[in-house]
Amino acid sequence: MAARVDLAYREGTSFFHRTDPMSKLVYVIAASVLIINSFNLVKQFSLLAISAAIALLLTGQSPQRYWAGVKLVLALAVSLGITGALLIDKPGPVVVATPLRNFTYRELTDGFTMGLQFVSLAFLALSFVYTTHPRDLSQAVSKWGMSYRYTHGMVLALVFLPILLAEAGNVEKAHRIRDFGATMNPLQRRLQSLRHLMVTLVARSLRRAETLACAMDVKGFGMAPHRTYFKEVEWWRPGQVFAVLSVGATIAFALLFNTG
Amino acid sequence: MPSSREADAYAYAVEAKSFTYWHPRREVATLKQVSFRIRPGEFALIAGPSGSGKSTLGLCALGVRPGLLLGRAEGDLLVRGSSSLRRPTCKIADDLGIVFQSPDDQISNLTVEDEIVFGLENHQLTRSEIASRLEEVLDLCRLRVYRKRSVWELSGGEKQRVAIASMLALKSPVLWLDEPTSNLDSAGEYQVWDTVERIRRSSDTTIIAVQHNIDHVLPLVDHVVLLVDGAVAFDGPPAELLRTHRWRLPSDWGLWLPQATDVAMRLQDRGIAITTLPHGGAAVAPWLPTELLQHHEGSRVAAKNNEPSAEPADSTTAEAPWLEVKDLTFSYGSGTRLISNVSLSVQRGEMIAIVGPNGAGKSTLTMLLVGLLQPTRGSVVVGGLRTNRASPAELGRKIAYVFQYPEHQFIANTVLDEVAHGVRALRKPMAEVATTAEAALRRIGLWEWRDRHPFNLSMGQKRRLSVACMLVTEPDGIILDEPTFGQDWLSATQLMRFMQSLNQENRTVMVVTHDMRLVAEYVSRVLVVVGGAIVFDGSAEQLFCKPDLLKAAQLIQPPVVQMSLEACGRPSLTTAAFVGSLLGDG
Known part of the structure; x- marks a missing residue:
């Protein structure tokens, strides 16, 4: 029973699908810089709206698919927002009083902004992942001088992630059924279960890695410093223009609204 | 190259x-x-x-x-x-x-095409040469329709054909x-x-x-x-x-x-002259004496006109069922329904096989039966306990589950400790832990390996150890996922005989399997699962007479069944039974 985490690339003909990986990477980096450096709630809302709109309009993916991806980071975004609000110390009138501490308006909005940043970054990452074939990314990065021996690791990670997740789920269930109930407190049990899970996964992954290394060796992987690519990445002009525009927009946004 | x-x-x-x-x-x-x-x-x-x-x-x-x-x-x-x-x-x-x-x-790429061309790209062949070799092996391995598919959408057999195609493309x-x-x-x-x-x-x-x-x-x-x-x-x-x-x-x-060889040898022992001993396969015409085939001509015609009853196996008795499933439905959070409206009754002491194509929902169904997954709708009652209300300890005393990969279940550093863990988890006294673990290991023939790390046992030994670990709670029933998977005849037979001995102690044994020889030789009832629903519930003999169902469930009759249908018009489940039918015993 495979784990149902759908973060995989899907074939398509959208604007982002036709754009080369490097141009998309430029857009993602430019937008990330802007998002990370914006600490204003209104600006962060605007950036979230823009990155979500670009994701939905230019990638050909359904809102449900984005929601499935964003859901994965939502808990992290919320906890980051709460932690941020707890750690930030901004003077002002108290708007929420709790036994733990009192919060000012600025502390709450800054915490919320941090959470929003995470969600905006998730939209950027997903729009890239859903529309970029890892093989094309590996090829594009190789063209910029990095050895294909390293860049193919991205493809391998995507091939093995679902296997690893499914296996972790099965091991967890297998250990749960051997527990037969509580012989120790829940925290101890959790820690012990994690240790057993890691031992089993590492042992099986090493065996799998040995077979995979042999299989790749037989196929001549790493034998020569360069390799042919059966499908050449197409450098589509509108995509490149989009990348340049995103850099320009980032600079303009930063200058006009004095980000930060 | x-x-x-x-x-x-x-x-x-x-x-x-x-x-x-x-x-x-x-x-x-x-x-x-x-x-x-x-x-x-x-x-x-x-x-x-x-x-x-x-x-x-x-x-x-x-x-x-x-x-x-x-x-x-x-x-x-x-x-x-x-x-x-x-x-x-x-x-x-x-x-x-x-x-x-x-x-x-061994697959290191995301799509069929990428995997096949991977080695050719590494060997720096030209694009035209890669294209020509790709076309060649796609046809040879019948993979053309899968060319653009993700490897995750393929069955095990299809993936193995992709692995073969990627090697053939290299022209080794x-x-x-x-x-x-x-x-x-x-x-x-x-x-x-x-x-x-x-x-x-x-x-x-x-x-x-x-x-x-x-x-x-x-x-x-x-x-x-x-x-x-x-x-x-x-x-x-x-x-x-x-x-x-x-x-x-x-x-x-x-x-x-090979079953064909086994049948031919048994016939030779009974004085029938077989000139060429078959090496395997599922056809009898090339080697079975013509007079034996002609002798059964009438039976074949009669069998064609009288197909075996399609009625489900009768599992209704006066006793309340040991396991009862009512309107069971299970969906993932995304709404994908894996099990649909399954109802099922199992008595104590039955030996059942659950079969069906990959991804049909067999493992999901069995995980629901042991409470590892909770139903979206409907109920599962095992030995009077509802799985969604009972604790793991309570359920563990009623039903055990053995996973396909025994290593998934191992948590200790020695074989002895592995079995002892289950007894300790039940809060038994130390003296009882030692004696129970020793008795369990002696019963499955692993006592002499007690100090080994479980990961260092052979596949057959690992499988027996995983069974022993689950039996220390003395459950009334056991479910095994692919028990004969990757094992040689001796290991598989040892395990299945052990399951038969448990069954004779009035314990229910259920096996999820693709092994049709196991289905034919050991079980009394077969459930066929297709698309998350039980589409057949009956005996192996009845199942093997339903070619359309077998095709839909991607099942293939074992050679002895194919041979007996060809020769006598009715299925025999073992080589001994087929020889008996051929020679008119009993």
């Missing part, structure tokens, strides 16, 4: 000369003075029980052992005239392509298949051997298949090398193997004897 057409420049495709190999830090050699010669263009079978050194031999031929993974070797192992001990793997790979046992462990003159079907269902196994047969017909590639279940492959091969305990026990043509060693194959060497 050399072309396969150059193969005849060498006298032997693969030659072992008194080859001995020791794993690192092992005193006893894994391969002992192994000598054999495989000619170019031959289809050779390297057979042997689990742990006989077959896979190690493949890795040595490829230069991975002793080169990359150390170890010590004596003698020599040559691939197309060059020693594998003195060449790097990437150079040997020009001569020898290898396909491993598990398709999931020697293709080494290391137990390519041991992880596959019967339909997948058929697909792979069909593909190998096509390769054999259309090229002069030397094919070496390593296999312990030789039923499908023996009729196809020219040459057999039998490895037993690391040494060559036989080297010659398959007919010679069956003539001289047939009785030793299952009993001494733990190999599956």
Whole structure:
């Protein structure tokens, strides 16, 4: 029973699908810089709206698919927002009083902004992942001088992630059924279960890695410093223009609204 | 890369000369003075029980052992005239392509096309050459319709064909298949051997298949090398193997004897003259005496007019069911429904097989039965306990579950501690922990291995240990996921006889399996799951008479059933029963 985490690339003909990986990477980096450096709630809302709109309009993916991806980071975004609000110390009138501490308006909005940043970054990452074939990314990065021996690791990670997740789920269930109930407190049990899970996964992954290394060796992987690519990445002009525009927009946004 | 057409420049495709190999830090050699010669263009079978050194031999031929993974070797192992001990793997790979046992462990790309062209890209072939080889192997391995598919959308058999295609594209003159079907269902196994047969017909590639279940492959091969305990026990043509060693194959060497051969041998014992002993397969016409076939002409006609009853097996008794499932539905959070409205009653002491194609929902259904998953709708009651209300400890005393990969269940550092863990978890006194664990290990024949790490046992031993671990709670029933998966005849038979002994103690045994020989020989009731629903509930005999259902569920009758249907018009589930039918016993 495979784990149902759908973060995989899907074939398509959208604007982002036709754009080369490097141009998309430029857009993602430019937008990330802007998002990370914006600490204003209104600006962060605007950036979230823009990155979500670009994701939905230019990638050909359904809102449900984005929601499935964003859901994965939502808990992290919320906890980051709460932690941020707890750690930030901004003077002002108290708007929420709790036994733990009192919060000012600025502390709450800054915490919320941090959470929003995470969600905006998730939209950027997903729009890239859903529309970029890892093989094309590996090829594009190789063209910029990095050895294909390293860049193919991205493809391998995507091939093995679902296997690893499914296996972790099965091991967890297998250990749960051997527990037969509580012989120790829940925290101890959790820690012990994690240790057993890691031992089993590492042992099986090493065996799998040995077979995979042999299989790749037989196929001549790493034998020569360069390799042919059966499908050449197409450098589509509108995509490149989009990348340049995103850099320009980032600079303009930063200058006009004095980000930060 | 050399072309396969150059193969005849060498006298032997693969030659072992008194080859001995020791794993690192092992005193006893894994391969002992192994000598054999495989000619170019031959289809050779390297057979042997689990742990006989077959896979190690493949890795040595490829230069991975002793080169990359150390170890010590004596003698020599040559691939197309060059020693594998003195060449790097990437150079040997020009001569020898290898396909491993598990398709999931050897695929390193996301789509079928990417995987096939991967090796060609690494060898820096031109795009036009890559395109031409891609087209060639897509046709040869019947993968054209899957070309753009993600590898995750493929069944096990399809993935293994992709692995074979990616090796064929490299035009390696020697293709080494290391137990390519041991992880596959019967339909997948058929697909792979069909593909190998096509390769054999259309090229002069030397094919070496390593296999312990030789039923499908023996009729196809020219040459057999039998490895037993690391040494060559036989080297010659398959007919010679069956003539001289047939009785030793299952009993001494733990190999599956082809059912056709078994039937022919039993007939010979009863005084029937069989001129040519079949090497396997599922057809009787080529070797069964014509008078025997003619004698059953009337039965075949009668059977055609009287198909066996399609009524489900009668499991209704006055007793309340031990396991009761009502309107069971299970969906993932995303809404994907995996189990739909399943209702089922099981009595204590039944022995049941759950079969169906990959992804049909068999494992999900069994996980619902033991409370590892909770129903979206409906209920499961086991021994009077509702699975969604009982604690794991309570459920563990009613029903045990053994996963497909025994290693998933192991949590201790020794075999003894592994079994003792379950007893300790039940808060039993220390003295009882020791005696219960010892009794469990003695019963499954693992007491002498008690100090070993569970991961270091053989596949069959791991499987028996995982069963023992789950039986310490003395449950009323047990569910096993693919119990005979990847095991030789001896290990599989030992395990299934153990299951029969549990069944005779009035415990319910349920097995999720693709192994149709197991279904035919051991169980009294079969549930066929397709698309998350039970589409058949009856006896194995009834199931094997439903060709449309078998096709929909991607199941293939075992050879003895096919042979008995051909000869007598009705299915026999074992070779003994078929011989009895042929000779009119009882």
